[in-house]
Amino acid sequence: MKTKTLFDYPLFALGFRAFFVLAGLSALMLILLWNAMLKGQWLHANYFAPNVWHAHEMLLGYSVAVVAGFLLTAVKNWTGRATVTGGALLGLCLLWLYGRILPFYAGLLPDGLIALADLAFLPLLAFRVGVPIVQAKQYKNLVFVLILLVLSVGNGLIHAQALGLADTASVGLELVLATLIILILVIAGRIYPFFTERAISGTLILKNPLIEGLAIAGAVLVFSLQLADVAGGWLAWSAGFAATVNFLRIANWYVPRIRYVPLLWVLYVGYGWIIAGFVLTALAAYAWVAPSLALHAFTVGGIAVVTLGMMARVALGHTGRALRVSNAIALAFLLINLAAVLRVLLPMALPSCYDWFIYASTLCWLAAFALFIFIYLPILTQPRIDGQEG
Numbered sequence: 001m002k003t004k005t006l007f008d009y010p011l012f013a014l015g016f017r018a019f020f021v022l023a024g025l026s027a028l029m030l031i032l033l034w035n036a037m038l039k040g041q042w043l044h045a046n047y048f049a050p051n052v053w054h055a056h057e058m059l060l061g062y063s064v065a066v067v068a069g070f071l072l073t074a075v076k077n078w079t080g081r082a083t084v085t086g087g088a089l090l091g092l093c094l095l096w097l098y099g100r101i102l103p104f105y106a107g108l109l110p111d112g113l114i115a116l117a118d119l120a121f122l123p124l125l126a127f128r129v130g131v132p133i134v135q136a137k138q139y140k141n142l143v144f145v146l147i148l149l150v151l152s153v154g155n156g157l158i159h160a161q162a163l164g165l166a167d168t169a170s171v172g173l174e175l176v177l178a179t180l181i182i183l184i185l186v187i188a189g190r191i192y193p194f195f196t197e198r199a200i201s202g203t204l205i206l207k208n209p210l211i212e213g214l215a216i217a218g219a220v221l222v223f224s225l226q227l228a229d230v231a232g233g234w235l236a237w238s239a240g241f242a243a244t245v246n247f248l249r250i251a252n253w254y255v256p257r258i259r260y261v262p263l264l265w266v267l268y269v270g271y272g273w274i275i276a277g278f279v280l281t282a283l284a285a286y287a288w289v290a291p292s293l294a295l296h297a298f299t300v301g302g303i304a305v306v307t308l309g310m311m312a313r314v315a316l317g318h319t320g321r322a323l324r325v326s327n328a329i330a331l332a333f334l335l336i337n338l339a340a341v342l343r344v345l346l347p348m349a350l351p352s353c354y355d356w357f358i359y360a361s362t363l364c365w366l367a368a369f370a371l372f373i374f375i376y377l378p379i380l381t382q383p384r385i386d387g388q389e390g
Contacts, residue, residue, distance in 0.1 A: 010383045012089045015072025016318055017380045020311045022093060023065035024376065026100065027304075027369040030057045035362055047103035047114045048162055052169050058299065059176045060155055061100050064122065066307040067183065068096070071129050071144055073318060079136035084128045092128065095121050115159040122152040143186070150179045171227065178223030181274060181298055184306055185216055185246070188271060193253050195313065199264055199323065200257050208252055215249040218242030222281060236285035243278035250275070262325050263316075266309035266333040273301025273340055280344075293344050300361070301340035308336050308372060315379055320386030332371040339364035 011017050034054045036042035046053050072083045084092060099118035102109060126148035133141045157172030189212055193205035222242045225235045250271050258264045280294035312333075316323050325333075342361035347354050 011381050012086050013383075013389065014076065014085060014318065015083055015089060016069040016311075016314050018089055018093045019065045019069030019072070019096075020315060021373075021377065021380050022096065023062055023069065023307070023311065024369055024373045026057075026062045026065060028366060028373070030054075030061060030100075031362060031365055044104055045106045047106040047111060048158075049169075052158065052162070052173070053103065055173050056155075056158055057100065059173065059180060059303075060118070060122075060151070060158075061096075063180055063303055063307065064151065065096060066311060067148075067180075068092070068125050070187075070310060070314060071125070071148075073314060075129050075132055075141070075144075078141060079132045079138055081132035081135055083132055088128075092121075092124065095124065111163055115163060119152070119155060119159060122148050122155060126152070144183075147179055147183050147186075151176055154179060174223070174227055177295070177298060178219075178227070180303060181277075182216065182219055182223070184271075184274065184302065185219055188267075188306075189215075189249075192250075192267060192271070195267070196253060196255065196258065196264060199261050200255055203255055203257075205253050208249075211245060211249050211252065214245040215242075218245045219278075222278060226281075231285050233285070236282040239278045239282035239285065243275050243282065246271070246275050246278065262330040262333055263309065263313045263323060266312075266337075267306060269337060270302055270305030270309055273297055273305055273344075276344070277302055289348060293348065297340070297344045300343045300365070301337075304365070305333075305336050305340065308368065309333065311372070312376070315376055318384075319379055319382075320384040320388060321379070326375060328371050328375055332368040332375075335364045335368035335371070339368065 011021070033042055037050055037054075048056060072089075075081075076083045095117065099121055102114045102117050106114065126145045129148065130142065130145040133139070133145065154172045154175035157166075157168040157175065160166045160172075161169035189207070193207060197203045197205060218238070218241050222235070222238050225238055250268060254268065258268055274297075277294050277297035280289055280297050281291075283289045284291040284294050312325055312329055313323065316325070339361045342357045342364060346357050350357075
């Protein structure tokens with residue numbers, strides 16, 4: 001009888017499967033651990049300072065897992081060439097996992113080893129993504145390799161502080177957040193119009209090249225000013241401009257019937273949270289709102305909502321299933337948005353209830369990702385229903 005290899009297990013047949021499972025599980029575990037830290041119930045030694053650990057893990061743990069799963073799958077589609085699978089994919093997943101676990105072994109392992117395990121992942125992912133792109137001579141898509149390398153630089157700045165080399169963690173986190181938001185905006189331009197046309201018959205979306213370019217440029221300008229520590233009017237007006245052009249961009253793609261398709265409206269609402277992040281950045285520049293509200297509009301709103309919607313859509317499409325979600329996943333989409341409302345909007349209206357809103361937001365987040373794992377774990381670990389590879 002033939003011995004099974006990792007290539008025979010669906011979980012390692014294509015990048016989205018293993019990394020979406022890791023992303024969903026980490027979204028639960030990382031928030032549970034953070035909540036325990038805040039309550040003083042988890043006092044385990046950590047390589048990172050607590051606040052840095054939380055931000056690092058949500059951006060370079062959860063978010064990067066989704067990015068890895070998406071790019072390893074998308075590049076295969078774009079180039080027609082195989083990306084990492086089987087044992088090599090398992091190795092990449094383990095490297096990501098070591099980056100999550102080893103910080104808790106601070107004092108038992110050398111700090112340099114802990115840093116190396118985490119720092120190695122993104123360059124290796126960039127290599128795995130870049131090889132098929134170069135082989136197919138699709139040099140335009142090397143922008144995604146560049147984005148992964150910029151994320152690596154941000155991660156390096158965070159580790160530099162953990163290693164006691166420089167006071168650069170905050171700059172590194174800002175760079176990582178900015179790069180992830182810009183990545184979402186770039187990918188949105190490629191897939192939102194396509195997904196909309198596929199889901200809603202008779203729809204034809206003509207993108208405006210000027211608005212498309214200004215939307216990305218406006219975001220780059222805002223984040224560049226923040227990285228340069230520019231505040232006040234320059235930042236406010238730039239953020240207002242970014243919010244305006246991105247609103248015009250998404251309005252150009254929008255058709256009313258989107259609201260009847262959960263796999264579409266979740267993506268559009270997630271984009272709306274990014275626009276809200278720019279609006280709140282403008283208000284925070286004048287100290288009218290707390291900067292943390294803008295931060296969490298980008299993260300709990302933009303990144304979490306978009307990535308949950310993307311995982312749900314990609315997993316269905318690449319396992320041969322109909323592009324329709326169950327009521328449970330539609331509820332998960334509502335819950336993740338409610339988590340953002342409770343974390344970002346309601347504290348502005350009722351600051352005295354801030355702690356209660358944070359607790360409620362945490363519960364909504366956990367419920368949303370618990371539903372995702374419950375529904376999608378079988379989908380991601382079973383073969384395609386149409387018998388094809390992947």
